[in-house]
Amino acid sequence: xxxxxxxxxxxxxxxxxxxxxxxxxxxxxxxxxxxxxxxxxxxxxxxxxxxxxxxxxxxxxxxxxxxxxxxxxxxxxxxxxxxxxxxxxxxxxxxxxxxxxxxxxxxxxxxxxxxxxxxxxxxxxxxxxxxxxxxxxxxxxxxxxxxxxxxxxxxxxxxxxxxxxxxxxxxxxxxxxxxxxxxxxxxxxxxxxxxxxxxxxxxxxxxxxxxxxxxxxxx
Amino acid sequence: xxxxxxxxxxxxxxxxxxxxxxxxxxxxxxxxxxxxxxxxxxxxxxxxxxxxxxxxxxxxxxxxxxxxxxxxxxxxxxxxxxxxxxxxxxxxxxxxxxxxxxxxxxxxxxxxxxxxxxxxxxxxxxxxxxxxxxxxxxxxxxxxxxxxxxxxxxxxxxxxxxxxxxxxxxxxxxxxxxxxxxxxxxxxxxxxxxxxxxxxxxxxxxxxxxxxxxxxxxxxxxxxxxx
Numbered sequence: 298x299x300x301x302x303x304x305x306x307x308x309x310x311x312x313x314x315x316x317x318x319x320x321x322x323x324x325x326x327x328x329x330x331x332x333x334x335x336x337x338x339x340x341x342x343x344x345x346x347x348x349x350x351x352x353x354x355x356x357x358x359x360x361x362x363x364x365x366x367x368x369x370x371x372x373x374x375x376x377x378x379x380x381x382x383x384x385x386x387x388x389x390x391x392x393x394x395x396x397x398x399x400x401x402x403x404x405x406x407x408x409x410x411x412x413x414x415x416x417x418x419x420x421x422x423x424x425x426x427x428x429x430x431x432x433x434x435x436x437x438x439x440x441x442x443x444x445x446x447x448x449x450x451x452x453x454x455x456x457x458x459x460x461x462x463x464x465x466x467x468x469x470x471x472x473x474x475x476x477x478x479x480x481x482x483x484x485x486x487x488x489x490x491x492x493x494x495x496x497x498x499x500x501x502x503x504x505x506x507x508x509x510x511x512x513x514x515x516x
Numbered sequence: 517x518x519x520x521x522x523x524x525x526x527x528x529x530x531x532x533x534x535x536x537x538x539x540x541x542x543x544x545x546x547x548x549x550x551x552x553x554x555x556x557x558x559x560x561x562x563x564x565x566x567x568x569x570x571x572x573x574x575x576x577x578x579x580x581x582x583x584x585x586x587x588x589x590x591x592x593x594x595x596x597x598x599x600x601x602x603x604x605x606x607x608x609x610x611x612x613x614x615x616x617x618x619x620x621x622x623x624x625x626x627x628x629x630x631x632x633x634x635x636x637x638x639x640x641x642x643x644x645x646x647x648x649x650x651x652x653x654x655x656x657x658x659x660x661x662x663x664x665x666x667x668x669x670x671x672x673x674x675x676x677x678x679x680x681x682x683x684x685x686x687x688x689x690x691x692x693x694x695x696x697x698x699x700x701x702x703x704x705x706x707x708x709x710x711x712x713x714x715x716x717x718x719x720x721x722x723x724x725x726x727x728x729x730x731x732x733x734x735x736x737x738x739x740x741x742x743x
Contacts, residue, residue, distance in 0.1 A: 313742075347602075350606045351606055352602055352605055352606050352741065353742060354742070371608075372608050375606060375607065375608035376608040378606070380602075380603070380606055382599050382602055382603075383599070384597070384598050384599030384602070385598070385599060386598055386599040386600040386602070386603045387598065388531075388535060388594075388598065388600070389598075390535055390538040390539060391531075391534065391535065391538070395531075395534065399527060399530075399531045400603070402527035434538075
């Protein structure tokens with residue numbers, strides 16, 4: 298028997314109010330692979346990522362993690378996954394450090410080994426270019442800096458599967474190249490990434506997955 | 517596994533307390549409402565202590581209920597908007613524990629201050645001396661029930677743009693037993709009857725809410741977050 302892929306999506310479909318948003322999504326992901334989901338606005342890129350994170354339940358089809366159905370390995374799958382969505386889950390009244398500390402704490406201690414160490418947190422924030430902003434409340438930060446707070450999770454996580462929804466939004470050029478470096482490093486360590494972006498990546502071996510635009514238009 | 521559920525509880529509790537501390541003005545509004553309305557009552561009804569004492573127990577409870585109802589709507593609203601709720605739903609932890617942390621934080625920032633401020637209101641409403649201890653006990657338990665059951669309503673209406681009225685309609689029937697036995701506890705004590713039985717029922721309601729409400733909130737959030 299051949300080795301089962303890290304993630305396999307089998308004929309996944311999603312309907313909402315009798316409106317078929319996604320249909321027959323097939324995708325397979327091995328360690329070290331990156332998939333860029335492409336499609337027009339409203340074609341269901343975010344919906345697909347939310348299906349993968351189990352925030353949404355598919356109406357048909359299934360997701361296999363290391364060859365197992367999610368009903369059998371839900372805990373392992375969720376522990377091994379990191380999702381950064383459209384809304385970065387950053388509280389504007391908390392400081393950058395408090396936000397990041399809370400985010401890694403709620404990861405349940407499985408995704409990150411050294412979560413309580415404030416040097417690690419400060420280091421992660423410095424790595425995303427927020428050096429000196431650790432004690433600044435996030436309402437005083439710009440949109441791009443907000444995003445960077447959320448992206449700092451990537452510095453601390455031990456998760457293998459990353460789902461990133463528009464990670465480059467509001468990020469400057471320097472930030473983009475930094476993020477690509479981090480992705481490259483993650484992939485070389487056997488991680489896997491699914492991301493949505495309208496930007497062309499400079500990473501090597503990016504597979505693209507195009508969503509069928511008609512799927513969202515059937516009434 | 518046990519450790520991870522535990523850390524989920526304390527992480528959310530600490531965060532919500534910190535958030536409430538950062539927005540003290542907003543967090544204090546139920547308490548201010550509670551105190552303001554009760555200063556008005558002797559002015560508009562009657563300053564006569566004997567007549568006020570008759571209605572004091574009921575008034576305190578109605579105000580506590582309204583004050584909680586004001587604040588419970590916001591329990592999940594901002595987490596829903598900024599994506600934190602989504603992160604919670606896909607975390608590997610058992611969902612009820614972090615939710616219980618959030619609800620505990622809500623009670624610590626609304627129910628507990630109301631309970632601690634209630635002797636002041638008792639004074640303004642000429643509550644007889646024998647009613648103070650039962651009032652404190654019953655309010656402490658009752659407001660905890662309010663936070664717990666209110667969270668179920670808040671979870672069900674979180675994705676609605678204007679869920680305020682619907683939330684009130686949903687949770688009001690669930691608040692009825694609490695308010696009935698809460699006022700009974702105080703009025704029994706004023707009448708010189710044994711006030712422990714109604715308080716015991718409040719305790720039972722609280723125990724049932726602690727056990728069941730976090731599960732109901734988790735289920736409700738799974739349903740509503742689909743949209």
